[in-house]
Amino acid sequence: MLELRTLTSDDWPLWRELRLAALAEAPYAFGSTLAEWQGDGDREERWRGRLSIPGARDLVAVLDGRPVGMSSGVPVEGDTTAAELISMWVSPAARGHGVADGLIDAIARWAVARGARTLLLSVRPDNTNATALYARHGFTDTGELGEALPDGSGHERVLAKPLRGAA
Numbered sequence: 001m002l003e004l005r006t007l008t009s010d011d012w013p014l015w016r017e018l019r020l021a022a023l024a025e026a027p028y029a030f031g032s033t034l035a036e037w038q039g040d041g042d043r044e045e046r047w048r049g050r051l052s053i054p055g056a057r058d059l060v061a062v063l064d065g066r067p068v069g070m071s072s073g074v075p076v077e078g079d080t081t082a083a084e085l086i087s088m089w090v091s092p093a094a095r096g097h098g099v100a101d102g103l104i105d106a107i108a109r110w111a112v113a114r115g116a117r118t119l120l121l122s123v124r125p126d127n128t129n130a131t132a133l134y135a136r137h138g139f140t141d142t143g144e145l146g147e148a149l150p151d152g153s154g155h156e157r158v159l160a161k162p163l164r165g166a167a
């Protein structure tokens, strides 16, 4: 059974555990690096700060009692009609069971409840699993360039999904 938990900053140890696992397992997928969140970067107040973004929703997916995935919805600065999906990760053992589907649907519902009409995200062009997942959920390429890739070979793609039921 899949359960989605909404976290508060007090849940930072759980978020930390999953986020460090995500950055170690899928460094190709994220703008942040494991090194940035280890050592001096691995501090309680920093994790609490990450879980205290005003207006954001931070989720952990629990499959059969075990935390196996995460994602966040965050407001888009200067654009109240949009929200952004970030930090999406499902542990390898739990992939292919619809965990990401549940996370995306929950963030989309959160965004609709906030009054957003569009859900945005950024994905690296070579991340084929994530790209297929997002296409299945109705995200299309906006043509905008996202952040530059660390190897200088291009930029992240910015995808958008229109939200039904938005005001």
Ligand SMILES: CC(C)(COP(=O)(O)OP(=O)(O)OC[C@H]1O[C@@H](n2cnc3c(N)ncnc32)[C@H](O)[C@@H]1OP(=O)(O)O)[C@@H](O)C(=O)NCCC(=O)NCCS
Pocket: 026, 029, 030, 088, 089, 090, 091, 092, 094, 095, 096, 097, 098, 099, 100, 101, 122, 123, 124, 127, 128, 129, 130, 132, 133, 136
């Ligand atoms: C992308 C990701 C979140 C998908 O999670 P998931 O719960 O397995 O999602 P799905 O079950 O819908 O599978 C998505 C795709 O992964 C692939 N997949 C399915 N089962 C898989 C498995 N057991 N192992 C690896 N990949 C699998 C498939 O290609 C599937 O694409 P499809 O829709 O064409 O079948 C997950 O693979 C992941 O965390 N990847 C690393 C981090 C990442 O890329 N995050 C996104 C950053 S933008």
